Amino acid sequence: xxxxxxxxxxxxxxxxxxxxxxxxxxxxxxxxxxxxxxxxxxxxxxxxxxxxxxxxxxxxxxxxxxxxxxxxxxxxxxxxxxxxxxxxxxxxxxxxxxxxxxxxxxxxxxxxxxxxxxxxxxxxxxxxxxxxxxxxxxxxxxxxxxxxxxxxxxxxxxx
Ligand code: MN
Numbered sequence: 001x002x003x004x005x006x007x008x009x010x011x012x013x014x015x016x017x018x019x020x021x022x023x024x025x026x027x028x029x030x031x032x033x034x035x036x037x038x039x040x041x042x043x044x045x046x047x048x049x050x051x052x053x054x055x056x057x058x059x060x061x062x063x064x065x066x067x068x069x070x071x072x073x074x075x076x077x078x079x080x081x082x083x084x085x086x087x088x089x090x091x092x093x094x095x096x097x098x099x100x101x102x103x104x105x106x107x108x109x110x111x112x113x114x115x116x117x118x119x120x121x122x123x124x125x126x127x128x129x130x131x132x133x134x135x136x137x138x139x140x141x142x143x144x145x146x147x148x149x150x151x152x153x154x155x156x157x158x159x
Contacts, residue, residue: 022063023084023124033062034071039138039159042068042117052131063124064088064117069158072114077133079107081115081125088116088123089156094147096156099123112139112147114157 017024024030025048033043042065049059061084064070072091081090083103090097090105091114099105105125107113117123139147139159148154 022122023061025061040069040071041158042066043070048126050131056131058129058131060127060129061124062115062127063122064115065122066117067119068122069116070114071136071138072112072157072159073136073138074110074112075134075136076109077130078109079105079113080128081105081107084124084126086121086123087118088121090115091153091157094150094153096152112143116156116158 014028015026017026022044025046028046028048030044030046033040033045044063044065046061047058048061049055049057051057062070064086081104083099083101083105085101087098087100090099091112092105092107093111093113097105115123115125144159147157
Protein backbone atom coordinates (compact mmCIF):
# COMPACT_ATOMS: atom_id res chain seq x y z
CA UNK A 1 0.00 0.00 0.00
CA UNK A 2 1.20 3.49 -0.80
CA UNK A 3 2.51 5.39 2.14
CA UNK A 4 2.60 9.06 2.79
CA UNK A 5 6.04 10.67 2.65
CA UNK A 6 5.95 10.63 6.44
CA UNK A 7 5.89 6.82 6.32
CA UNK A 8 2.85 6.54 8.54
CA UNK A 9 -0.55 5.10 7.71
CA UNK A 10 -1.99 8.28 6.29
CA UNK A 11 -4.05 7.30 3.24
CA UNK A 12 -2.91 8.69 -0.12
CA UNK A 13 -6.09 10.70 -0.55
CA UNK A 14 -7.94 12.54 2.18
CA UNK A 15 -11.17 14.10 1.05
CA UNK A 16 -12.15 17.71 1.25
CA UNK A 17 -15.37 18.12 3.19
CA UNK A 18 -17.53 21.06 2.26
CA UNK A 19 -18.63 22.86 5.39
CA UNK A 20 -20.61 25.98 6.11
CA UNK A 21 -18.43 28.97 6.89
CA UNK A 22 -15.06 27.34 6.37
CA UNK A 23 -12.93 24.52 5.03
CA UNK A 24 -12.60 20.99 6.45
CA UNK A 25 -10.82 17.81 5.47
CA UNK A 26 -12.02 14.36 6.41
CA UNK A 27 -10.25 12.92 9.43
CA UNK A 28 -8.19 16.01 10.22
CA UNK A 29 -8.94 17.59 13.58
CA UNK A 30 -9.47 21.32 13.95
CA UNK A 31 -7.45 22.78 16.77
CA UNK A 32 -7.01 26.10 18.43
CA UNK A 33 -4.31 28.18 16.75
CA UNK A 34 -2.20 28.36 19.89
CA UNK A 35 -2.88 26.90 23.27
CA UNK A 36 -2.89 30.13 25.23
CA UNK A 37 -2.44 33.86 24.96
CA UNK A 38 -4.43 37.00 24.36
CA UNK A 39 -2.45 38.27 21.38
CA UNK A 40 -4.57 36.57 18.72
CA UNK A 41 -8.27 36.14 18.03
CA UNK A 42 -10.68 33.67 16.42
CA UNK A 43 -8.27 31.25 14.73
CA UNK A 44 -8.57 27.55 13.99
CA UNK A 45 -5.74 25.39 12.66
CA UNK A 46 -5.66 22.09 10.78
CA UNK A 47 -2.35 20.39 9.95
CA UNK A 48 -2.90 18.99 6.46
CA UNK A 49 0.58 17.60 5.88
CA UNK A 50 3.20 16.87 8.53
CA UNK A 51 6.27 15.50 6.76
CA UNK A 52 9.34 15.81 8.97
CA UNK A 53 11.37 13.01 7.36
CA UNK A 54 11.20 13.21 3.57
CA UNK A 55 10.10 16.77 3.02
CA UNK A 56 10.87 18.52 6.29
CA UNK A 57 7.76 20.68 6.03
CA UNK A 58 4.26 21.10 7.38
CA UNK A 59 1.29 22.48 5.46
CA UNK A 60 -1.21 24.03 7.83
CA UNK A 61 -4.65 25.44 7.09
CA UNK A 62 -5.60 28.45 9.19
CA UNK A 63 -9.01 29.98 9.39
CA UNK A 64 -9.35 33.40 10.97
CA UNK A 65 -12.91 34.33 11.84
CA UNK A 66 -14.39 37.73 10.90
CA UNK A 67 -12.47 40.45 12.73
CA UNK A 68 -9.87 37.98 13.98
CA UNK A 69 -6.09 38.17 13.66
CA UNK A 70 -2.93 36.13 14.12
CA UNK A 71 -0.13 36.93 16.54
CA UNK A 72 2.10 39.83 15.58
CA UNK A 73 5.45 38.02 15.49
CA UNK A 74 8.71 37.33 13.71
CA UNK A 75 11.14 34.44 13.62
CA UNK A 76 14.03 33.01 11.62
CA UNK A 77 11.92 30.48 9.70
CA UNK A 78 9.94 31.68 6.69
CA UNK A 79 6.31 31.21 5.65
CA UNK A 80 4.93 30.55 2.17
CA UNK A 81 1.20 31.29 2.24
CA UNK A 82 -1.60 30.71 -0.25
CA UNK A 83 -4.87 32.47 0.54
CA UNK A 84 -7.76 30.07 -0.12
CA UNK A 85 -10.88 32.06 0.70
CA UNK A 86 -12.18 35.24 2.20
CA UNK A 87 -10.62 38.65 2.46
CA UNK A 88 -8.34 40.44 4.84
CA UNK A 89 -4.98 42.08 5.11
CA UNK A 90 -1.46 41.09 5.92
CA UNK A 91 1.31 43.00 7.58
CA UNK A 92 4.72 42.01 6.20
CA UNK A 93 7.59 44.05 7.56
CA UNK A 94 6.28 47.61 7.74
CA UNK A 95 3.76 47.28 4.89
CA UNK A 96 0.08 46.34 4.83
CA UNK A 97 -1.36 44.42 1.90
CA UNK A 98 -5.00 43.58 1.16
CA UNK A 99 -5.33 39.87 0.37
CA UNK A 100 -8.00 37.66 -1.19
CA UNK A 101 -8.37 34.15 -2.58
CA UNK A 102 -5.34 32.72 -4.38
CA UNK A 103 -2.99 35.54 -3.47
CA UNK A 104 0.47 34.33 -2.46
CA UNK A 105 2.24 35.78 0.57
CA UNK A 106 5.94 35.32 1.29
CA UNK A 107 7.09 36.09 4.82
CA UNK A 108 10.89 36.39 4.93
CA UNK A 109 13.09 35.57 7.88
CA UNK A 110 12.89 37.88 10.93
CA UNK A 111 10.20 40.10 9.43
CA UNK A 112 7.16 41.19 11.45
CA UNK A 113 3.92 39.69 10.20
CA UNK A 114 0.25 39.49 11.10
CA UNK A 115 -2.76 38.12 9.23
CA UNK A 116 -6.13 39.78 9.77
CA UNK A 117 -9.54 38.71 8.51
CA UNK A 118 -12.01 41.17 7.11
CA UNK A 119 -14.55 42.32 9.66
CA UNK A 120 -17.34 40.71 7.63
CA UNK A 121 -15.67 37.59 6.34
CA UNK A 122 -13.38 34.79 7.50
CA UNK A 123 -9.91 34.42 5.96
CA UNK A 124 -8.65 30.92 5.16
CA UNK A 125 -5.12 30.16 4.00
CA UNK A 126 -2.48 27.48 3.67
CA UNK A 127 0.84 28.11 5.38
CA UNK A 128 3.96 26.12 4.53
CA UNK A 129 6.70 25.94 7.19
CA UNK A 130 9.76 23.87 8.02
CA UNK A 131 9.11 21.22 10.66
CA UNK A 132 12.24 22.25 12.52
CA UNK A 133 11.80 25.89 13.30
CA UNK A 134 12.52 28.50 15.90
CA UNK A 135 9.94 29.91 18.27
CA UNK A 136 8.21 33.13 17.26
CA UNK A 137 9.28 36.35 18.94
CA UNK A 138 6.79 38.99 20.03
CA UNK A 139 7.67 42.67 19.73
CA UNK A 140 9.24 44.42 22.68
CA UNK A 141 7.72 47.71 23.79
CA UNK A 142 10.39 49.55 21.80
CA UNK A 143 9.81 47.48 18.67
CA UNK A 144 6.07 48.02 18.94
CA UNK A 145 6.57 51.73 19.33
CA UNK A 146 8.71 51.77 16.20
CA UNK A 147 6.04 49.89 14.19
CA UNK A 148 3.41 52.29 15.50
CA UNK A 149 5.41 55.34 14.44
CA UNK A 150 3.74 54.80 11.05
CA UNK A 151 0.15 56.05 11.57
CA UNK A 152 -1.21 53.61 8.98
CA UNK A 153 0.24 50.72 10.95
CA UNK A 154 -0.71 52.19 14.31
CA UNK A 155 -4.37 52.12 13.27
CA UNK A 156 -4.30 48.51 12.17
CA UNK A 157 -1.80 46.30 14.01
CA UNK A 158 -3.02 44.30 16.99
CA UNK A 159 -0.20 43.76 19.49
MN1 MN B 1 4.76 33.32 11.90
